[in-house]
Amino acid sequence: MTYVVGYGPRNDDRSALELAFQFARSHPEPVVAVSVVPQGWGTPLAGGVDREYEEWAAGEGQRSAELAVADFAHHPRLPAEAVWVTGRSVPATLIEQATARDAALIVVGSAEEAEPGRVRLTSKTDRLVHSSPVPVAIAPRSYRTTSGITRVTIGFRDDDASWSLVDRVAGIARDSSARMRLITFLVDPARRPVTTDVSHAQAQVIDAWTTQANAAQAEAVAHLQSSGFTDDEVEHGISAAPDWSTAVSSVGWTDGDVLVVGSSSTHRLAQVFLGSSASKILRNAPVPVIVVPGAGT
Structure with a gap:
């Protein structure tokens, strides 16, 4: 290869x-x-x-x-x-x-x-x-590093494409002896800053998103552990913010990180379609991004 x-x-x-x-x-x-x-x-x-x-x-x-x-x-x-x-x-x-x-x-x-x-x-x-x-x-513009690949972060959406991506990226991480991290980005432009009131209905929606994301991530982590990853080799988290720039930057990035996004599972040309969420994540990423094609439908 x-x-x-x-x-x-x-x-x-x-x-x-x-x-x-x-x-x-x-x-x-x-x-x-x-x-x-x-x-x-x-x-x-x-x-x-x-x-x-x-x-x-x-x-x-x-x-x-x-x-x-x-x-x-x-x-x-x-x-x-x-x-x-x-x-x-x-x-x-x-x-x-x-x-x-x-x-x-x-x-x-x-x-x-x-x-x-x-x-x-x-x-x-x-x-x-x-x-x-x-x-x-x-690669980001003017990218320089002496590191290897130490951690692979997946933008995880809990859909068919994301689950397929987890298995494919697990192979990349194993080949590189890198850790894996699953991050679900919850971006709600209607959210208010924490210093102002949030409507009860809006808070319920955010809570439901978070609960669903937590459950899906726990299932994905268990899946990775069943395939041989240890507790130390898998991280996960949720980044909720009112905009994509804040959501992507707030998860913390270090030298050796790469971010992986996949295609949209809802598009009939899933193999070649980069969904709107993946595009926004890509535009705000401060680390190299790998775009993985889907299997198509």
């Missing part, structure tokens, strides 16, 4: 490589930096123009591969390879490369406009996470 990294020509942020090597430190597999450059028209009418374009693209690819190799120097003794390929679509080409190389993950960086330490999808990575048959890991 491999970790396939989307490494763009003239890349000015090595965050995706940093994240891929972090996975490689925890579960050793080769890192393959793949630079996708534009493909020529391939028509007789293009003639010399097409050849010049292909030569330019080849030069871009070669330079990008050389930059990736230079970045490998930050991670000595970890196996890595840099390649460049041509393609009409960057997401489709990365998926082809991941399939051909038996990738455990496709790893990409965040958009250039993202704040340092934050995850933001580009139009290309957005298409990638909605179409990839393998998990896609997204």
